[in-house]
Amino acid sequence: MEPGRHHNSSSAGLLLNLIPCSIMIPWFTVREVKVDVEVPSPKVAILRFERGMQQGLLARVSRSSVMEYHAFGIISEGTHAKYHYLICGVQGDFTRSLVNDSPTHLWTRQLKFAGVSNTSTLYHRGIRVCTGTGIGAALSTCLQNPNWYLIWIGSDQEKTFGPTIAGLVYRHIGPERMCLWDSKQRGGRPDVMKLVKETYASWNAEVVFITSNYQGNTEIMEGCKEAGIPAFGTLWDF
Numbered sequence: 001m002e003p004g005r006h007h008n009s010s011s012a013g014l015l016l017n018l019i020p021c022s023i024m025i026p027w028f029t030v031r032e033v034k035v036d037v038e039v040p041s042p043k044v045a046i047l048r049f050e051r052g053m054q055q056g057l058l059a060r061v062s063r064s065s066v067m068e069y070h071a072f073g074i075i076s077e078g079t080h081a082k083y084h085y086l087i088c089g090v091q092g093d094f095t096r097s098l099v100n101d102s103p104t105h106l107w108t109r110q111l112k113f114a115g116v117s118n119t120s121t122l123y124h125r126g127i128r129v130c131t132g133t134g135i136g137a138a139l140s141t142c143l144q145n146p147n148w149y150l151i152w153i154g155s156d157q158e159k160t161f162g163p164t165i166a167g168l169v170y171r172h173i174g175p176e177r178m179c180l181w182d183s184k185q186r187g188g189r190p191d192v193m194k195l196v197k198e199t200y201a202s203w204n205a206e207v208v209f210i211t212s213n214y215q216g217n218t219e220i221m222e223g224c225k226e227a228g229i230p231a232f233g234t235l236w237d238f
Contacts, residue, residue, distance in 0.1 A: 026111045031109075033050075037102035044099075050082065056140065074136075074140060120209065125203060128149065131152075135211075152180050153190065209233075
């Protein structure tokens with residue numbers, strides 16, 4: 001056999017062995033853990049787990065050890081923190097049950113996966129734009145890095161998301177690097193692209209990260225593209 005062909009065959013065999021291993025490894029880290037559930041409003045459940053986390057990670061949780069895992073962005077003040085949090089907006093049976101029948105324990109994979117926000121460390125300064133429950137995927141970046149600016153668009157955020165999330169925001173993010181747009185208080189949504197472009201210039205940002213619904217994500221991504229602003233948004237193709 002030719003040396004090159006043998007090398008290609010060995011590489012293919014190694015890859016075939018790595019694929020099932022990479023699939024199985026997360027399942028070896030499944031654990032049932034204690035959870036404290038805060039229900040600040042009928043729309044949202046805040047889950048609190050022990051242990052701090054680095055920014056930009058996703059957690060998968062379930063009421064069963066093997067079925068129906070749901071992914072949420074992790075909020076944490078850092079690896080030194082005592083807790084990390086998940087914001088679960090009521091959208092289906094699982095999230096509704098967190099509000100109506102709050103559990104004391106949930107199953108989770110201890111091995112966490114990186115989301116888009118994890119790449120924020122590649123940039124010196126940036127803007128994190130989110131709407132509603134998107135704050136769950138966005139907040140850690142701004143809590144752990146003072147060079148990131150937060151734009152959070154929602155309705156009556158303090159009442160909807162409660163004192164825990166509001167406390168994290170106001171304790172760690174000064175007014176000079178955040179815009180909390182309350183559409184209920186201000187009588188409607190902002191001109192998002194005007195807000196983003198003005199902040200991008202004044203903050204001397206390098207990039208914009210977006211977490212929103214499909215329509216909001218598309219509109220902001222297209223607006224940033226037209227304005228020549230580097231931007232990354234939510235993935236909708238998985």
